[in-house]
Amino acid sequence: RKEVEQDPGPFNVPEGATVAFNCTYSNSASQSFFWYRQDCRKEPKLLMSVYSSGNEDGRFTAQLNRASQYISLLIRDSKLSDSATYLCVTYQVGSTLGRLYFGRGTQLTVWP
Amino acid sequence: NAGVTQTPKFRILKIGQSMTLQCTQDMNHNYMYWYRQDPGMGLKLIYYSVGAGITDKGEVPNGYNVSRSTTEDFPLRLELAAPSQTSVYFCASRLDGQGFNQPQHFGDGTRLSIL
Numbered sequence: 001r002k003e004v005e006q007d008p009g010p011f012n013v014p015e016g017a018t019v020a021f022n023c024t025y026s027n028s029a030s031q032s033f034f035w036y037r038q039d040c041r042k043e044p045k046l047l048m049s050v051y052s053s054g055n056e057d058g059r060f061t062a063q064l065n066r067a068s069q070y071i072s073l074l075i076r077d078s079k080l081s082d083s084a085t086y087l088c089v090t091y092q093v094g095s096t097l098g099r100l101y102f103g104r105g106t107q108l109t110v111w112p
Numbered sequence: 113n114a115g116v117t118q119t120p121k122f123r124i125l126k127i128g129q130s131m132t133l134q135c136t137q138d139m140n141h142n143y144m145y146w147y148r149q150d151p152g153m154g155l156k157l158i159y160y161s162v163g164a165g166i167t168d169k170g171e172v173p174n175g176y177n178v179s180r181s182t183t184e185d186f187p188l189r190l191e192l193a194a195p196s197q198t199s200v201y202f203c204a205s206r207l208d209g210q211g212f213n214q215p216q217h218f219g220d221g222t223r224l225s226i227l
Contacts, residue, residue: 032214034215036215041200041221041223042220042221043202043218043219043220043221044155044202044216044218045218046215046216046217049215087154087155089215089216099157099160100145100206100216102147102154102155103154104153104154105154
């Protein structure tokens with residue numbers, strides 16, 4: 001079983017739509033969580049960290065459910081520039097220090 | 113702000129050739145990583161380092177070697193290039209020990225083709 005699982009999509013939504021992505025993780029020892037954004041043929045870039053209480057950054061809202069071991073990302077009022085692949089990332093402390101685990105990503109296309 | 117710098121950005125190799133992908137960071141991060149990403153696929157960890165002189169294998173280390181003689185540099189070496197190593201390679205760094213919510217910072221990537 002993969003450490004981090006994401007629905008690969010693609011999600012195709014019109015401008016202005018609200019879209020949500022979910023991500024599940026297998027290891028309950030995961031301690032930190034992030035959403036990254038990756039544009040085509042570019043490096044991943046941090047979109048936002050995910051805090052236990054949930055957090056918001058403009059149009060983006062991230063939530064964490066430790067009991068069910070899933071993370072979500074909600075994008076409101078989608079823009080054309082939101083088109084990208086969104087990567088769910090977890091951090092674990094254990095026998096292998098400093099490991100982050102990346103999901104395969106969820107592809108989003110916002111159309112005009 | 114330089115951040116994580118990778119060189120070269122593009123390279124074409126012949127089967128059996130060797131090369132070193134360079135990665136340097138100026139943020140004094142203790143953790144550094146090498147990933148590969150094949151088209152349409154997720155990131156796969158090749159090797160990582162938790163500090164100068166300390167390296168460990170990731171998910172796909174075969175065919176690669178690394179060294180970490182300084183905090184700043186983390187080169188990745190391909191000894192005998194094979195077509196299966198055609199990929200985009202990303203180097204990343206991270207500051208650990210300051211709390212768990214520390215993200216990774218990525219370089220621009222090296223696009224490598226083995227023909």
